[in-house]
Amino acid sequence: MNTLTVLDLPTSTPPSQAETNSASPGPSLAIHHPHPRREDDQNPRSEHEAMAARSFPIRSPKEQESNAAVREAVLLGAKSAAIAGTVVAVPTLVGCRYLPWAKANLNYTAQALIISAACVAGFFITADKTILRNARQNTIGKLDKST
Known part of the structure; x- marks a missing residue:
């Protein structure tokens, strides 16, 4: 199995044998930083990196x-x-037992997919409606306070 060694090297110097992992056989991969730091840079991080490193403990x-x-x-x-799931499972299982077409064409995987699709749809539709209802109530509450 070949292992890759990732090095952060300046663009002007090639990697030496000591910098690459000589114990692992195979090719090494050197990834160069797109904007190498200059010696005269006072701030080693950009503003974006500094903002990303901060944590904001103040909660809403x-x-x-x-x-x-x-x-x-x-x-x-x-x-x-x-x-x-219960409402869909009963007719699915009964149909697969007594209807010739369902008995011939719906294996256990198909039955499980039918039942689980109903469960997933029921969950997401209800959860979405609940979240939208709460958002609507919050918006109406903000509008009532402003007038």
Whole structure:
């Protein structure tokens, strides 16, 4: 198995044998930085890198409400998925047992896909409706406060 060694080298100097991993056989790959640092640079990082490195511990005051809304959507979606799965599973399994076409053409994988598709659709439709309802209520609440 060939291993690749990634080196961050300046563009002017080729890698020496000591810099590459001589213990691993195979080719080595040197990746060069697109904007090499100059000696006169005062700030080694760009502004974007500096912003990305910062952490912002201040949380939004609405974050707890948002988490509660997501939890509500997941709970309602799970209930809907369980109901949809049960409603679809009974006729699917009964049909595969008694209908000749279904018995001949729907194997266990097809039955599982039919039932799981109903569960997934029920979950996502209900969760989406719940999140949109909560967003609509928040928007209406903001509009009522502004007038």
